[in-house]
Amino acid sequence: MTVKAFFDTVRPMFHRGLNPVQVQVMEAILDQTKTWPREHTAYVLATAYGEAKFTPQRENMFYTAARIRQIWPTRPEAVAFAGSPKALANSVYGDRMGNRPGTDDGWDYRGGGIDQLTGRENYTKVGLANNPDEILKPEKAVASIVQGMSTGRYRGHKLADFDRPNGFDYKAARAIINNDVRVHGPLYAQHAVKFLTALCLLNPQTPRRTA
Helix, strand or coil, X not given: CCHHHHHHHHHHHCCCCCCHHHHHXXXXXXXXXXXXXXXXXXXXXXXHXXXXXXXXXXXXXXXXXXXXXXXXXXXXXXHHHCCCHHHHHHHHHCCCCCCCCXXXXXXXXXXXXXXXXXXXXXXXXXXXXXXXXXXXXHHHHHHHHHHHHHHCCCCCCCHHHHEECCEECCCHHHHHCCCCHHHHXXXXXXHHHHHHHHHHHHCCCXXXXXX
16 A cells, blocks of 8 residues: 555545645654554554644734633733733743743743644754744654654653553543543544554554554
């Protein structure tokens, strides 16, 4: 089978079809994980699909006061920056994740890519401290999510932690990115199984069972 078979299989997941950037991002994931267990690659694809539909982007920080209260309930002072994206970013991110207080680090290192990489410290880990906007490039965005999910950079959990004797635990693996396993674990598991099916066409080895 071919790469064409892979894309023909996943295309129905995109109601508006696939655009060139989405194709680039998926190709980069396939390239950067080509030596990985297929189940791990499937879960990276599922996460990039669910989080960003394979589209690198930067957090625009243009939030209403009501939304700011929802996202940052412990930072009531941030409400004053509703409608002021740069000031809001510096307020809520400026003193953590390696960002330097009194600078524009909060804005410069706001969420970006397909995994919403945030903070000077994390941008440094993927080699983008000097040019954070490069997180918008498909290969850079993919390098971030691949590194994060394989090392446990997000929440301390990594892909290998979810290998089980009877297969990869796609539902529990949601904990790599977020603690909403009960709510979204089954949905991301469904995404992953679809991508695994496509990967089987790309590389028809005998798949392991999934937990």
